[in-house]
Amino acid sequence: MRREILDAAWEVARRDGLGGLTLRAVAERVGMRPPSLYTHFAAKHAIYDAMFFQAWQEFDDRSAALELPADPRAALHGIARFYVDFALADLPRHQLMDQRVIPDFTPSPESYAPSVRAMERTVGRFRSLEGVALTEADVDLFVAGVGGVVAAQWSNDPGGDRYTRLLDRLVDLLADDLGLPASPPTPGESP
């Protein structure tokens, strides 16, 4: 039932904006009266909180399931592409996860946990790349660059590919800077 309510909340957020979410609209979508929602969530912020948890949990789950190539440069491309695809698939989700759009909302420690896990997992993957020793600054620069593609895409060309098509070039730039060797050619790609 909580799951059903959350599904409805995501749909409303996609339709009316994350800040435009109302209990009325959520209740209507699940065929309830607004007060009935309080049986399942203590307050409206608890719904935001559960959404925040759900979003990062899903990101972390999918991140854990992501199989990366052994080649370090190709792995970097994989990480970047995965993040960009996830962040561009759903605007309110992206806003909830990565921006401060809801004035008073701060995620609870329990809901914050999956985001920490996801970040640690990503850093761990960076660190385990063959043949390079990454500093914290290296990871930060990568995060900023890839996040910039997402921000520019949402802001200046939502639904398009004006910035995402530059992602490979950006990642190669960063990889060059880290001294990663060029990826070996994939067998069977050239004629």
Next chain:
Amino acid sequence: MRREILDAAWEVARRDGLGGLTLRAVAERVGMRPPSLYTHFAAKHAIYDAMFFQAWQEFDDRSAALELPADPRAALHGIARFYVDFALADLPRHQLMDQRVIPDFTPSPESYAPSVRAMERTVGRFRSLEGVALTEADVDLFVAGVGGVVAAQWSNDPGGDRYTRLLDRLVDLLADDLGLPASPPTPGESP
């Protein structure tokens, strides 16, 4: 008077969040009753619209006044630093200019104009850099990279410098990619 109301609106937005702006709070700050605001603005969205205009106008004005070094690489650093400083100085202003935080708000054509001018000015400056021919993709990549530093800074370390301190490195990376020569040493900087 419009100016006074807008000043109050910015203050309220900084205090309560951009989406938390209310006519009541604005009116109280200027010593008016809420309905009196309708003498100066047709609706709440007209205030957002004027704020949007004001923000981009100021950006464009300051951009026009910005003196850049003749050296192309140093000029790139100047452009990047200017944008980052402006975007990090004021969160609601940044959200209004560069994100889609207010569900129903779309800037009017007149208010949109300064942002177009600012973008054209910036592109023009890129194009007039000595010794390189920049493509549209080059500019886009620069915009994404620099915007990423801003986004990461606001999102992960507001008020700090975890990402802004990587800006010079990022710009040099992009400049290298464009084949810009290293900046000549500034006279009198070394002992």
Next chain:
DNA sequence: GTCTATAAGTCGATAGAC
């Protein structure tokens, strides 16, 4: 668990006196 009823408050916006 869901409902009705309702509280208690907010919001943007309008009408009309002064």
Next chain:
DNA sequence: GTCTATCGACTTATAGAC
């Protein structure tokens, strides 16, 4: 131009019947 008065809609949230 600013005010009072007020509208109508909407908000989150609670109390208590079923």
